[in-house]
Amino acid sequence: xxxxxxxxxxxxxxxxxxxxxxxxxxxxLSPDNxxxxxxDDIPFLEVAQAEHDRFAQMLRDEGVEVLYLDRLVAEALDAxxxxxxxxxxxxxxxCGVGGARFRDAVRKRLDDIKDTVSxxxxxxxxxxxxxxxxxxxxxxxxxxxxxxxKNIDSEIxxxxxxxxxxxxxTFSVIGGGVSINHMRFETRRRETLLxxxxxxxxxxxxxxxxxxxxxxxxxxxxxxxxxxxxxxxGIGISERTQPAxxxxxxxxxxxxxxxxxxxxxxxxxxxxxxxxxxxxxxCTQVDVDTFTVHPGILGTLRVFELTRGRGExxxxxxxxxGSLDAxxxxxxxxxxxxxxxxxxxxxxxxxREQWNDGSNTLAVRPGRVFVYQRNAVTNGILEKAGLELLExxxxxxxxxxxxxxCMSMAFWRDDIA
Numbered sequence: 179x180x181x182x183x184x185x186x187x188x189x190x191x192x193x194x195x196x197x198x199x200x201x202x203x204x205x206x207l208s209p210d211n212x213x214x215x216x217x218d219d220i221p222f223l224e225v226a227q228a229e230h231d232r233f234a235q236m237l238r239d240e241g242v243e244v245l246y247l248d249r250l251v252a253e254a255l256d257a258x259x260x261x262x263x264x265x266x267x268x269x270x271x272x273c274g275v276g277g278a279r280f281r282d283a284v285r286k287r288l289d290d291i292k293d294t295v296s297x298x299x300x301x302x303x304x305x306x307x308x309x310x311x312x313x314x315x316x317x318x319x320x321x322x323x324x325x326x327x328k329n330i331d332s333e334i335x336x337x338x339x340x341x342x343x344x345x346x347x348t349f350s351v352i353g354g355g356v357s358i359n360h361m362r363f364e365t366r367r368r369e370t371l372l373x374x375x376x377x378x379x380x381x382x383x384x385x386x387x388x389x390x391x392x393x394x395x396x397x398x399x400x401x402x403x404x405x406x407x408x409x410x411x412g413i414g415i416s417e418r419t420q421p422a423x424x425x426x427x428x429x430x431x432x433x434x435x436x437x438x439x440x441x442x443x444x445x446x447x448x449x450x451x452x453x454x455x456x457x458x459x460x461c462t463q464v465d466v467d468t469f470t471v472h473p474g475i476l477g478t479l480r481v482f483e484l485t486r487g488r489g490e491x492x493x494x495x496x497x498x499x500g501s502l503d504a505x506x507x508x509x510x511x512x513x514x515x516x517x518x519x520x521x522x523x524x525x526x527x528x529x530r531e532q533w534n535d536g537s538n539t540l541a542v543r544p545g546r547v548f549v550y551q552r553n554a555v556t557n558g559i560l561e562k563a564g565l566e567l568l569e570x571x572x573x574x575x576x577x578x579x580x581x582x583x584c585m586s587m588a589f590w591r592d593d594i595a
């Protein structure tokens with residue numbers, strides 16, 4: 179398999195992809211913490227894992243090497259002396275445990291895990307009160323109680339990171355480099371620590387160009403980033419990505435000495451609501467000249483093109499007129515593109531299947547795409563349009579509000595001739 183990173187399209191033959199298999203973090207979801215952890219329901223873990231395993235095997239059957247987030251991070255930590263301790267301290271500073279007594283207890287729980295993969299999994303899973311010995315740590319202080327917002331009777335000391343199986347969001351491979359994203363919601367920001375350590379210390383990926391950093395002040399998420407071609411990037415202005423973040427990453431991509439190759443950044447302003455969470459929730463590319471779209475964005479989009487300005491580091495911005503298909507065709511240098519509507523012309527089917535990520539697809543090569551099995555109306559339309567579908571069972575995975583594109587982060591795609 180090829181080494182390093184190379185993603186210069188959304189449809190080039192997929193060779194290497196990173197996933198995260200759902201784990202114990204889903205068992206730490208409860209009706210009381212669903213909303214702050216960005217879930218609408220609690221997936222049945224056993225079935226979600228079986229569905230995810232099927233997805234991974236289907237990828238392998240297509241010739242794709244499947245990497246796993248926890249193993250990659252563990253390899254990075256094992257490759258550098260002191261990296262695990264460094265991650266532990268950063269994690270403790272960001273995980274919401276403010277009192278010294280609780281921090282000591284959680285640190286001991288993490289340090290007692292010998293296997294590095296299990297250590298990473300525990301960070302994702304969260305820490306329950308019954309897993310630690312608070313009696314062995316220093317005496318309780320008022321600061322412990324007030325700073326942490328938790329007490330000795332709390333069921334969970336460190337919240338789980340249940341969104342981790344949506345590996346698209348926390349960092350984004352663009353060309354031969356990576357954007358380590360600043361997530362909008364606090365509950366997802368710890369996920370980006372894992373990406374930071376992966377790309378800081380992993381023997382194969384350390385030192386790749388960095389297009390964005392999690393410490394920058396503006397939020398941007400990977401579901402809003404589409405690599406439309408070697409020189410063209412699309413980014414959604416969405417509920418979770420700010421225009422100021424696009425300014426920052428566009429300047430880096432357009433002017434970086436690391437030579438991203440990007441010459442045009444297209445910013446698509448989409449409605450700011452949960453069902454339109456990211457750009458890839460409402461639009462993904464399935465073939466050289468074909469996209470799936472949610473009809474709710476047609477006629478409502480404002481699109482901006484960012485290119486190099488005249489002065490060093492300057493960026494020129496202009497608003498584009500015309501329909502989405504015309505703009506995409508021009509961006510890709512094509513005479514025309516097809517837009518296939520999620521749910522077709524049936525507004526009820528469209529809304530239902532959009533909720534279940536009918537527009538969120540993953541191409542393994544031009545015209546051959548992964549979709550959720552449950553979106554029967556949209557899938558039928560895609561098949562009639564000549565596309566080859568790989569249908570993933572999705573009764574439980576879909577409860578997290580993310581589809582095949584959300585659950586995968588391409589590390590290598592072949593360039594399109």
